[in-house]
Amino acid sequence: MAAAREGDPRAVARLITLVESGDELLPDVAAALAPHTGKAQVIGLTGSPGVGKSTTTNEFVRALRAEGHRVGVLAVDPSSPFTGGAILGDRVRMQDHATDPGVYIRSMSSRGHLGGLAAATPQAVRVLEGAGCDIVLVETVGVGQAEVEVASLADTTLVLLAPGMGDAIQAVKAGILEIADVFVVNKADRDGADATYHDIQGMIGLGERAPGEWRPQVVRAVASRGQGIDDILTAVQKHRAWLVEHGELRRRREKRAAAEVEAIALGTLRERLGSIRSGTALRDAAVKVAAGETDPYAAAASLLASLA
Amino acid sequence: MAAAREGDPRAVARLITLVESGDELLPDVAAALAPHTGKAQVIGLTGSPGVGKSTTTNEFVRALRAEGHRVGVLAVDPSSPFTGGAILGDRVRMQDHATDPGVYIRSMSSRGHLGGLAAATPQAVRVLEGAGCDIVLVETVGVGQAEVEVASLADTTLVLLAPGMGDAIQAVKAGILEIADVFVVNKADRDGADATYHDIQGMIGLGERAPGEWRPQVVRAVASRGQGIDDILTAVQKHRAWLVEHGELRRRREKRAAAEVEAIALGTLRERLGSIRSGTALRDAAVKVAAGETDPYAAAASLLASLA
Structure with missing residues (x-):
């Protein structure tokens, strides 16, 4: 616990494993972490397989590090039956940041946790926050109920799309328009990227908004070449400012805490x-x-x- | 409470109303009743509307009274939205036994009761037992889930059928064969009564039984003329003897208590x-x-x- 607070990566990993497995020590760990939590910015990142989530996360982490942030990444896979089975995945993911002590990357599943992912994920966020991360990225696959739940736990949710995958239509069907604060049209150098961009803009335009309500931003990116990452960062910072200005950050966090306690x-x-x-x-x-x-x-x- | 124990009908009625409504005094009443319970014979009686349940109950109560029993009757209607709304029904039902201090007749619904009829009915049985009834009849309408639950609370369950109503087929569909200890083919003077009788006998014959297991009895009756009532009584007493002999009475009561506590x-x-x-x-x-x-x-x- 003390080692994790000092940022020892292995101690952090052990604590997250404890969170995943729903260990009976969990309430004690949560109690010890509580005073050190509630300040980190939580960013959700979701999208169908193949849209380039890992690459985008990788580049986004690089940009955040350049600004001096300590960053935690939780890759949540609700369908994975393997607890801790993501160790190989972690190593692969970590190749760009493996030697960077300012980045923690961790995959997690929810097996055995009382209350499922909806309860496990915010606990894992707290572990990373307790270890000194001021930004935590929560990456989920797809747009199922579990992902929507996890996304609802973020301050800001990024939804990644790619051209020519029918994602725009699927996005609406899945109600993803309601959870996205920022859309990222990745692989923007490919055919159909403009169509996807304008589809999304058109759908956003159709939605009715009260005065002062957030209008989802749409950003183009080619994450594999590092293009558009700064625009994503700008959009996220803009949304953060809006959250603070409108008292929405506190409201979202209280809603998140209520869902967690429930x-x-x-x-x-x-x-x-x-x-x-x-x-x-x-x-x-x-x-x-x-x-x-x-x-x-x-x-x-x-x-x-x-x-x- | 003391008045109800002494058999004051109005005090008994008030206690059952308290049971129905799930009053907060209920746990106290239940605690006071506990020492006086567990001895009465509980007989369930069910069947579709029109088979002659009220008439049969009326004649059956007369026969039980002739043997010196004190009898309570609970007419349970799960679909009735009216608590205590059965007062008129009670008066109509009571016409034959209204002046008999050895008979309590009461309709009840389950509105507001924590745990529904499955919890309310055995409490009402205890009230009647506490008031000195050594036999309690629980009459339910139809063969829905609620009726099956209530029937499962009885020591012995009678299922009433009438000829020409397709009951025999419906009975099997509803799985009533599994809850019936005694079948009564009422209106046995009508066309089709023999067919119904043999249908039921045939279905009972098809069931596999372990040695010593109870074989459901089938009795013919014309309740409106008082015919066959003695045969019903004999079948019930025979079943009672079987229950005691095989330790099944205790087993059923413990199962009933478990369902109630649950x-x-x-x-x-x-x-x-x-x-x-x-x-x-x-x-x-x-x-x-x-x-x-x-x-x-x-x-x-x-x-x-x-x-x-």
């Missing part, structure tokens, strides 16, 4: 429910009730108390 | 869950978590504790 509480209740059905306590209580030794309300109450 | 416990958990989502406690907790004043696990734990 996910943990519901997970706990679900666990208790399972114990009631599977345990022997119910049977023991039933024998007493049937014999008239106790009443069912008292039995239910002591059953619940014993599970608390 | 329904109350789950109802309590469900209520807590609702409070978490609707209350201000979650919002307050979220503000503290977002500010780093507490961690989400501690917040979730105190949220759950405050709801206990």
